[in-house]
Amino acid sequence: EDKVVQSPLSLVVHEGDTVTLNCSYEVTNFRSLLWYKQEKKAPTFLFMLTSSGIEKKSGRLSSILDKKELFSILNITATQTGDSAVYLCATNNAGNNRKLIWGLGTSLAVNP
Amino acid sequence: EAQVTQNPRYLITVTGKKLTVTCSQNMNHEYMSWYRQDPGLGLRQIYYSMNVEVTDKGDVPEGYKVSRKEKRNFPLILESPSPNQTSLYFCASSRTLLAGGYNTGELFFGEGSRLTVL
DSSP, X not given: OOEEEEEOSEEEEETTOXXXXXXXXXXXXXXXXXXXXXXXXXXXXXXXXXXXXXXXXETTEEEEEETTTTEEEEEEOSOOGGGOEEEEEEEEEGGGTTOEEEOOOEEEEEEO | XXXXXEEOSEEEEOTTOOEEEEEEESSOOSEEEEEEEETTTEEEEEEEEEETXXXXXXXXXXXXXXXXXXXXXXXXXXXXXXXXXXXXXXXXXXXXXXXXXXXOSOOEEOOOEEEEEO
């Protein structure tokens, strides 16, 4: 059965710290891996990683995909209180391309 | 502004009273989907639609209905709500790639509808 597992479940850091969030997956016919940020409301899209784009960066956030070891990491440097959120990982299965397979998320709290 | 709009945002109702949660997107997206989000269970897909008049079940479709008569709208219907349908509901949309209708995965979510069934 396809699945996505995120770790840790929750994390508390101080402003300025660097954090690494993990996402491992077991998916038949992997197509892409996506990261979303969910604050108190709707998830918002961060990155999509595919075979042709295994590393993405946007400001202090970056992500890599390791297709051999079947995992991805989301890195946040110089964290700010505004980074506090739940970070969700999901994969897109080419065999069943109409839906995403979601992890349970990592809850990040950044304290001042 | 590109957006997905859901209504109502909050609703408290009683068991058995039919309700509809509306969802509308202004991005001309082909793909639309409904999720529910519950603590410890994450996001679970209820129904999705690849285009007008094309809908299919997700992982937890029991107790729900949908329709897709127009491209922009995808209402979620609870014919006879029960307390186990108390949840936070999200509507989402995305474009599809032309070949094969693949969902790109870059979903745009509505603000969410918090439903309580007593």
